[in-house]
Amino acid sequence: MGRGSLVLLRDPVGPVINADRIQGIVVLGFGIALLVWLVPSYVTRVPGDPLDPSMFPRAAGWIISGLGLAQILLAQPGGSVPDGREVFGVICFIVALLIAALLLPLLGFLPVACGLMIASLVLLRERRPLWAATTLIGVPFFVWFLFTIVLSRSLS
């Protein structure tokens, strides 16, 4: 298998409460929340009108609820849950991206991009000078050059 596969996965808790069933409960819960709160609060309803704006959101809510229930009742054995280390890694990368997005209007693309690359190198524990320099300097300048010079698209 190539690099990048999800390798840090745990087995489910047991045959009755397993990963599939837990997911079904979450999906069912979301479907119910959609029908009783989100759609009534955030979508206009015009009952009986073919142009009713709430038709598709309600349909999606019913389908999601029904399928969540089906997933609970027909839960497959086995299933997987991401490992704690993996979740922590995802959170770190997402936080780095969010910070970069918030700082982009203030600092501009190149400083933010270099900062994001530093965060990547730290999280990936890359210590080889040549590759670290390529990632830290070469990659941001390549992306900047591609978008702003070649494609004439602004990045700030």
Added chain:
Amino acid sequence: MIGFSLLLAGFADVFTPINLMFILGGVILGQIVGAIPGLSIIMALAIAVPLTYGMDTLAAIAFLISVNKGGTVGGAVPAILLNVPGSAESAATTMDGHPMAKNGKPLKAMKYALYHSVSGDLASDIVLILLAAPLAIVALNMGPVEITALMILAFTVISGLVGDSMIKGLISAAFGILVATVGLDPGMATPRFTFGILELYDGVPLTAVSIGALAMSGVLVGLLGMRASDKKNQTSAISMKGRTREQSVVTFAEFWANRFVALRAFVIGTVIGAIPGLGSTTAGFLSYSVNKQAAKDPEAFGKGDARGIAASETANSAVVGANLIPLLTLGIPGNIAAALLVSAFIIHGIQPGPLLFQQQAQLVYGMFGAMLVANFCNLGVGQIGMRFWAMVVSAPGTVIYPAAMLLCFAGSFVITGATFGVFVMITAAVFGYLMRAFGYSIVAFIVAFLLTPQLESAVVRARLITNDDPMELFSHPIALVLIAMSVASIIYLGPRKKKPLDVDMPPPTGQ
């Protein structure tokens, strides 16, 4: 009937310096990305879509198609040299490609892959060109009731065929429908799920969602894999130095000797490509299995037999052209690559579907011309570049994945010209990662997200036509048949634990 002059004009549009340059650039980019294990062509396409914003429509479509075609060729390089497919569709190529390389013929193996890939792709493009216009005429006779039923069938088939669980596939599709309803509703222009955010009045930007769910979530998985592993590099690729002519060259006689294998593979790939939900990976493995079983000496497969490479590469490339048949005739993308092409069409204000042949015939034939030209560019670039791509396969992940992450970041910013696009991309990336982690189909989500506006429009018109009377369905027999097929697909594909097209795979050989 399409005028011959329009057809010629469309083909002639391709032969401008700009369009040829984008075709060549797309092929080169596709082959490079395809050659890098861990990066998929889907990622490349998702990132490439915002790059086409400022381009002419034909140039944009030609570029994206060329990236897709280049990727199917490039994916064979690491499959052969590293026993690691550069893209999923090249997985079957490892079975005979890598053994042939280990037998001292790596360049020969790559040339077999190149020639059969290009020939399969070219043949399926010709099928597309011959069939698309007549099928579009048939599709034009479908009304909103039939279109609604057809889309329901497409959802159930795609949900059932991709991933391991139909329930999860349908859940993914339902979430795609839900996200697509964000924004102003098409009937009364009232805001839906905008939460007071002005940017959401135009809906969730499709390209940002595609980049996040498809590309960025894959990059996250790759980064986590690098983080967890002490190995920062790939295993060294098999060297191509010091080979004799016999070990490096594929003669015409050797290529022609596999013609029956290639023909079988072409038919399999084209049929599978025309069915929404099935993709190149299925075609490659099925073709390999069928050709192995049809051979007089099946025991030769898996030991570096050229027929194995021909079977896999011809089939997985034949899917590329055929995938556009449901897209151009019905407006339904057959796979993610086609779905991303749809997003490019929409960006340029064009709605794919049967009306495309009436409203934009010259563009369609220009696209066909670009596809044919891209095949020849693929051949030329592959011949010259495969020694260089062999170096690319060993590029470290600690450079590749952060670069892909930054391209996603920049691409999603460019979409809206503001950080809103980036935040949408990040949200979609988290969602996409969770879908990958828990086995939900991103393909079903994206296709549903893409088709929902069209489906909603068809449902509204169908309700107006039938006056909300279910008995009116009986006066639409085609719609009834399509709904029956949807039910049948749920029954047949729903309870399965394995995909319906299982093929025997040899035990993993490892690196």
